[in-house]
Amino acid sequence: MPSIPPPRPRRSLVAVVGVTAAALIVPFVSQWESGGKPRLTAYRDLVGVWTICDGVTGDVRPGSAETPDGCKAREEAALVRHADPVLACTPVLRDRPAQLAAAVSLAYNIGTNGYCASTIARRFNAHQWRAACDAFLLWNRAGGRVVPGLDRRRHAERALCLKGLAR
Secondary structure, rough: OOOOOOOOOOOHHHHOOOHHHHHHHHHHHHHHHHHOOEEEEEEEEOOOOOEOOOEEEEOOOOOEOOOOOHHHHHHHHHHHHHHHHHHHOOOOHHHHHHHHHHHHHHHHHHHHHHHOOOOOHHHHHHHHHHHHHHHHHHHEEEOOHHHHHHHHHHHHHHHHHHHOOOO
């Protein structure tokens, strides 16, 4: 099956989150979504959602294929689609690149609605930085069960989130 042209983001990730946060987000999400090597053919994720590249969903069908450049474009567009709502519901993260990167990674994995309705978002908006970072650990389940890979990811997101916070 031929690859579907990837959506082009209206704005780049750098334009949305800034250089520092973008430099943190891209490799961080990639390592957790694909181990740093994007999957060029469609696959079902842990809960059965058709996925391609570095965890990109939506407009992915069985048999879909992508090129490395196509994956980069899809991932950029997907990260922008997640970063915009994260900043809309937690604007306090605008000048906090490590916390923003952790939040975008979580939203990329659980969806922006889940993130924006989360304890994490509420705690960030209340300036409860450490409590927000600690709450990442609550999001380690898929299909109602603790998943070791998600648990490791949440611990890594928490560690990223804690960077730069005063002790």
